[in-house]
Amino acid sequence: MKNSQLYKGSLTTIVMKLLEENGRMYGYEITQKVKEITKGELKITEGALYPALHKLEAEGVLEVEIENVDNRLRKYYKLTEKGTSETVNRLAELEEFIKNMQSIVNPKLSF
């Protein structure tokens, strides 16, 4: 997931947000979407993504639908009900995080 250490810990939040936005997506699609949105700046590695998806599925945050497209396997993931409410919390946490980081980096603007 790129060189910068900063992205550590944000992968699952990114995945959940994208699924909230797009209904359902498969792994490879997620990597391409993130690359596109961030104009190539953020590249999610498959070695990080697939285990993360499996973990979220095991936790009941995501559910999977396997399909065969062009003789190639695709695993579509979407948020469960639990996952949807969990995503609300994650996004609130992300907003707090960004706010806190901006308070530290730009103390003059925090009031």
Next chain:
Amino acid sequence: MKNSQLYKGSLTTIVMKLLEENGRMYGYEITQKVKEITKGELKITEGALYPALHKLEAEGVLEVEIENVDNRLRKYYKLTEKGTSETVNRLAELEEFIKNMQSIVNPKLSF
């Protein structure tokens, strides 16, 4: 460093920014300062901070001045020349990171 995973990877950037801002600080002071700035939302644990300070010192990013205040040891850290220029990079990366995360979370606002 709090419950949210998001803060992983941002500790050294926070430390470097605070030192750039305040000239020199000691470990305990940094933990208190962050707590104050973020209104208690972000608590840096000492188990994370002290090893991070030692690593930054070993890398030549920070240098230390040991002083005795009220019969108690204090290790003041400040940025080296290398550390100062490194901080510029770190803050640019942080800005990029925040921008990218906002592009993902709020795709309508990114243009």
Next chain:
DNA sequence: AATTAATACATAGAAGTCTTAGGTATATAA
């Protein structure tokens, strides 16, 4: 025709960061 790139999944081992849980020691407040 053969090779490379793109699509699509996966895992194992290593690296790195942070948490938890302890430890030492002094000064102050209850």
Next chain:
DNA sequence: TTATATACCTAAGACTTCTATGTATTAATT
């Protein structure tokens, strides 16, 4: 006198991500 605040520290484990590798199909390039 006991707890809280100040001030440093480390070790073991948890957790996340990276690197490297693997399989397999399709499309593009040479």
